[in-house]
Amino acid sequence: MQVSDLPPSPRRPGSGSARVPSRRIASKLGLAPGTAVFIGERKRQSIRIDLLDFDAAVVHEAHDVSVDDCAGHRDTAMVTWIQVNGIHDIALIEALAGRFGLHPMTIEDIVNTTQRPKCEEFPDYCFVALKMLAYSRASRSIVAEHVSLILGPNYVISFLEDEGDVFDSVRNRIRKALGRVRTLGADYLAFCLMDAVVDHYFLAVEQIGDEIELFDERILMGPRPGDIQEIHHYKSDLIKLRKAVWPLREVVAAISKSESRLLRPEITVFWRDLYDHIVQVIDMVETSRDILASLHDTYLSGLSNRMNEVMKVLTIISTIFIPLTFIVGVYGMNFKHMPELDWLPGYYVVWAVMVVIAIGLFTYFRRRHWI
Incomplete structure (x- = not known):
């Protein structure tokens, strides 16, 4: 294990090496519940595990560590954040899960990238699944990645599909002792990670909203033959956003009302604030959907008006x-x-x-x- 005080290179959602065709849900048909089968796009690179150990006084970082190194931090007095970059290696995921006593059903959800956002409480840990979203201006579409969080008594394990995340702000706060993250424990760290994900929902929704507004202004000047395909493209992006955000509202609501010993009452106010942010995102998504629906009507009306002018x-x-x-x-x-x-x-x-x-x-x- 190599320990470094230098920050890792910046990473963004969607970064990583080339991908190979995805594995379908049909590959799980007939298997027993709890059988871990990776569902998603295969990655060619190996899984990398990063570790961050901290308390109010010190911070230790380690990159590309082994499963044994992670297991040694399970019962320490410090708060440990383990990030697993890649979930396509079932053997490695099961080995790490075995060291932390994760249920087979949890492992099944971790390696299934089609899993909808959910929250499950177990005696020794809490499991949360959610989606990390970003708007790609290159492809002009929403890019979604599956994220799983395991909250234990003094540790948080985050599982990502690939290298690249939205947690740089959390890392910087831990390194520089900014805010409360160094003093409020593992459940507050889990909140910070989910809060970072939701904050980037705002960015994604605002970016696609700007695209829709520009499209609205252009379509009023006169519809074009390819506009209907553009409308359906934006509609599919908003559906992807809606499928990620709506279930997450239920997840955070359940966490804020949970009586688990891993979720302390003094952190409840932060979960309620996160719930409010998710509701705001939902309102923005619904507003964009309404604008898009009116755009569809405007497009059809424009075509009809042009046809009427020609016929006249x-x-x-x-x-x-x-x-x-x-x-x-x-x-x-x-x-x-x-x-x-x-x-x-x-x-x-x-x-x-x-x-x-x-x-x-x-x-x-x-x-x-x-x-």
């Missing part, structure tokens, strides 16, 4: 040419005795009549503001 122009042109076509049709008939056939100025008079009719109809339409 075609109707006006047809109306102007109908009498002209009638005159031409009459004098195009093959009758031998027609009064005007032998009339010398007849050709010019017919042209004059048709021009007067066309100009008269055009002037009438302009005065009625139809063109």
